[in-house]
Amino acid sequence: MKIKRFVASEMRQAIRLVRDELGADAVILSSRRVDGGIELVAAVDFDAEWVNGAAQETAPITTPDVSPQVQSEVVTAKPEVGPTSMPVVRPTSSDGHADARTVAALQRELASMRGLLENQLSQLTWREFTREQPRRAEVVRQFERMGMDSDLARELAESVGPLRDEREAWRDGLKALGRRLAVGSDEIVQKGGVVALVGPTGVGKTTTLAKLAARYLIRHGRGQVALVSTDSYRIGAQAQLSTLGQLLGVPVYQADDAEALTKIIAGQTDKRLILVDTPGIAPRDARLTVELQALASIPDIRLYLVVAANAARDVLGETVRRFGRVPLSGAILSKFDEAEALGASLSALIRAGLPLSYLGTGQRVAEDLEPARVQRIVSQALALVKRREREPLPTGGRCKHKGSDRYAYVG
Ligand SMILES: Nc1nc2c(ncn2[C@@H]2O[C@H](COP(=O)(O)OP(=O)(O)OP(=O)(O)O)[C@@H](O)[C@H]2O)c(=O)[nH]1
Ligand SMILES: [Mg+2]
Known part of the structure; x- marks a missing residue:
């Protein structure tokens, strides 16, 4: 205890x-x-x-x-x-x-x-807040419609200054969100190095790895990328990576433990980017910390956490918290195209102070990866609110995407 x-x-x-x-x-x-x-x-x-x-x-x-x-x-x-x-x-x-x-x-x-x-307390403080600061309260409501955590919505609204009207208050709130949301600079593709993708099962680690390799090849040409699979648990994991490697014309290696991985990396002196695929681990799996620490002990490795934008709020929070036990260089938000709302994933990343480096926007390897940009993310978060309100989810069903009709967001 x-x-x-x-x-x-x-x-x-x-x-x-x-x-x-x-x-x-x-x-x-x-x-x-x-x-x-x-x-x-x-x-x-x-x-x-x-x-x-x-x-x-x-x-x-x-x-x-x-x-x-x-x-x-x-x-x-x-x-x-x-x-x-x-x-x-x-x-x-x-x-x-x-x-x-x-x-x-x-x-x-x-x-x-x-x-x-907690519920009673928050109702009381909320009533008081709405009465005393109606503009800020409206900003909180708007953030909550985006799916942001209530506490974070309140924090963002606190940074809104004395204002003339609601539109200005909301614009200031969005700017505060933009300031809190740290993003990368396409650094995996720009800088290269040894990069491992970690995260829960099925979030898109292997697909994202292939997307990063493809993006690197398009930018820098062939011959400088290697892929390493460390997934010896799951049947088919190595075959999946080998197939992707063949498609991309990139060599694929298999490492069964940290020692083997260190040796493989040391042998790749002609490669500028080495991408390491890892097995998915549930955030509450007892093996998590040991596996992460073994990976983090590899010299010069950078760990990126892949989280799915369409995961449940609790899962996102738990994932970011538990994988954050080792130093992470950033996050990659996969399934950005499938999310019904972005507030929960953004809240989890902001709370953890984890910069968001890339967005996975679909299943296609060559096309569906974007470096994260604040304006794009906030615009999409707003577009999803609008879409949900236009097409409420039928109970027990999923909403069909009908193109994106974006609000303008000027960061
Ligand atoms: N829509 C969408 N699907 C994606 C995206 N990224 C991955 N997927 C799909 O998600 C599924 C799982 O992808 P994988 O790359 O195998 O996931 P993983 O994290 O490696 O899975 P494990 O190795 O089993 O933990 C596949 O069907 C992918 O095509 C994305 O950005 N958008
Ligand atoms: Mg995989």
Whole structure:
């Protein structure tokens, strides 16, 4: 179990700190006003076994009823980080021992109470905000229609100055978004080097790799690119890359571990760009950190995270957070052409401070990759809002794309 103390000037900010640091599964154990704001104590990875062990060592102080078979007692926890001691309400079964199911039930209860509290709090602050700053509130609403995270929408709206009308406020909001969105400079193709694409399964890593190779060939000619597959898990992965290599006239190598990869790279002295394909790993896969660290240990390698623009908000946040455990040089947003909204992916990247280098805009290898440009991204995000409002998604179905009708965005 990891317990940590957070201090922030207001509740929303404190909750965000907890989320960013401990993730969405964190449970808030206590909150109180302190000098300079709010103090929250939160925990993650609630460890039922540890609780069980500690239960036997500590005498109960109070035993209020929690359920017919369950009682609770107050004990002092030994946190890994944060305050030296802290009261924790701990469940015990009728024979005096905590059981995992009870702990899980309490965790769920706490999480739903936290949800309720957060909801009420945000409704209250939102009402106040709308009354006091209607222009900024409208900017927040517009960003939320784009699918941006509410907190980020609020932050962007805060940077909107005193204004004359709504249009100006919105234009300022979009400029603030443009400033926050870091983009690359086609640097993989311009600079070359050793580049590995990492990311969850099926996001388009191998296709993007081939697109980058094709873009490099078009720009710099043949003979300077090599592809390396490190995917020895999946049947067909090597064959997929070999086929793409043959189509592009580029050599393809296979590396089964970091040592082999280092040797292959060292042997490619005549190549200016070495592109390394990796197996897809789910963000919560236990192998993730080990695999990423092995890859990051290769000399001079640059890691780019591929995320799919059409992935769910939670998945995007989790992906960026977990893959961000090793230094990433940037992100590539694939399936840009399939996204119904861009706010969630942009929010995740902005929150992580990860520059967006390329956009995958379709399945064609030679054509469907663009260096990321702020104006293009923001214009598309606005066009998608307009399209969704014109053609609402039928329940359970997908909206058909009918060409892009873009708002003008001047960054
Ligand atoms: N529409 C669209 N499809 C894409 C894009 N990029 C990749 N795809 C498709 O997504 C599917 C998966 O692509 P892959 O490149 O095999 O994905 P991957 O991340 O390498 O998959 P794993 O190796 O299994 O983890 C393929 O059907 C691609 O054609 C894109 O930018 N837009
Ligand atoms: Mg692949």
